[in-house]
Amino acid sequence: MVRAGEGGRLIEEFEKGFVAIGWSNLGDLSRLSTKENVAALIEKKYPEIKPSKKSKSIGVINKFLNVVGIGDIVVSYDTSTREYLVGEIVGNYEYSPDTVGDYHQIRRAKWYGRVSRDELRTSSKNSLGSLLTLFALKPSVVDDLLRVLEGRPAETAQATEVAEEEEGISKEDVVNQSKELIKDLITALDAEEMEELVAALLRAMGFRARVSPKGPDRGVDVIASPDGLGLQEPRIKAEVKHRSGSMGSQAIRSFIGALRPGDRGIYVSTGGFSKESRYEAERANIPVSLVDIDELASLVVDFYEEFDLDGKALIPLVRIYWPAEL
Template sequence: MSIVWGLHCRDEQLALQHGVIAIGWPQMGDLKKLPNDREAFKKRHQEVYPEAKKGNTPVAAGMLIRFAYEVKIGDYVVYPSKSDRMINIGIIEGDYYYVPDRDEYRHQRKVKWLKRLPRTAFSQGALYETGSVLSFFKLKTYGEDFLHALSDDFDAHAFSDPDSEDVSVGTTAEEILEATRDFVLKELSKNLKGYALEEFVANLLRAMGYRATVSPQGGDSGVDITAYKDELPPRILVQVKSGDGEIRETTIQSLKGAMREGDYGVFVTLTDYTKNAKKYLDNTPIIRGINGAELVDLILKYYEDLDDEYRRLIPLRKVYIPTLEIEE
């Protein structure tokens, strides 16, 4: 099976007029002077880019080692050019080489461009896969679609036909939503621990229309936040847990023990609840359990009403996603 790679390169003239695929990280030097070893690439990246975020190093090293060592002559590459919104499909004709006198794109390979097609010639799923945030990546799902575009029987107007329907649209929309949910939950887990998560949940409750007060640090009452919908009862007591483990029944019972008659409780976790804990919540309707997935859904719903500091912490942009209605 042919391997199909995806490329993002801002220098469209270099790519399309000179028949080159190229990636950045110029300070890495000649990649062939490094052994075919991911750890060596990571070490070199840390040396020449000491200010890079910790998570960027393995990602960059992965792209660089693929470009230098994994790509083979005869592999295919898909390059979406932004200026004309065309999809360019080519075959790689040369080994890796280093161009030291270039400012940015010093890591290069020769490519022969075989076909240029409008984006409308491909399914939404295929286009979404080429929209990876990576500069160089393998097309794992829709690679064969781009290879089929090279054949004589390829219909470039198939997805423009009013009688056709792109069944990948629904899948793509759900993938985007799931990726967003994963991102939000990871940012919460990474940046908000303990009291910081309590403050965030209180801010979310205010965005939802509640008056919320965070309990003083160091208290052991089982109550992290007290909230009211308005000036009148009921009182809502909230406990927040930022740990990695699933919440047990006994932990929820500590919140129940702090509640007085007429109170309601809310338990918030970034993870989930054990089987027994879920059963306890089902049998205790005055306490609502919110797991990580449900918390993210609330964040997405009330995102625009969160304080600026939390929107900066979880940077999101509102977009419209195509969806597919399936008749049953």
């Protein structure tokens, strides 16, 4: 697994046939043929960083340079669509400053296709939840990804394997892994529960919100305002789409067309949004926020303490404490 930058921001560049890691300020690493060589360079460049972070950097860089081989299965994650790119490594390490954004350490890859996280076994989801930049996948997880890609049925029995020890797990890794599990909970909701979740979130943010009655709603699933009657501004109108595919520009254009002066629009899509749809929202005369599942999960976490009982029943979470010095 090679992560496509923070929040999967480089996934479009990866999809063009690459995987990459950061540490671009280290320059060309092609001469670092051993882990000891990598460790010496990290010690020289970053003498002040904590041992755990130093160990993590050394491990990731060495694996990318010297352990990952041509023909190995490679996976990356698109957080906006909750899909995994699955393919194979087809090239040796290259230093290329102009290929994948600000990630200059690259390997070329050939992608077979995409696999929805929702189609994987729970054990595979848990293993893939790690937010390390690069880590080895269990054989059973690789088989599960290929199974979905090839359309094979799931087997009932699963082999027990020892997970690879993860180097230098940080608080951020744990937080991000937890966020993926929260996104799994959100995805498991049905369409009506998703509308209730959005209403609960708006109530937690200080508005009076309710789900619109079923029937012709002109693209409005949830209505919110400070007074609950829509007499005080802002009047918030939310459309909620719980689906796997991304929303196109026409859907956003229709939603914007139903808004009136004084309204504020929120369009929630668990399948994400196309570039064109984001452009439609940006150029709208009435403020419209597009919320994908990644942002929805972040908002749930941020406002969870203010959730009412109905909201917490939809997404049951517990607080976890972490040592302050780590």
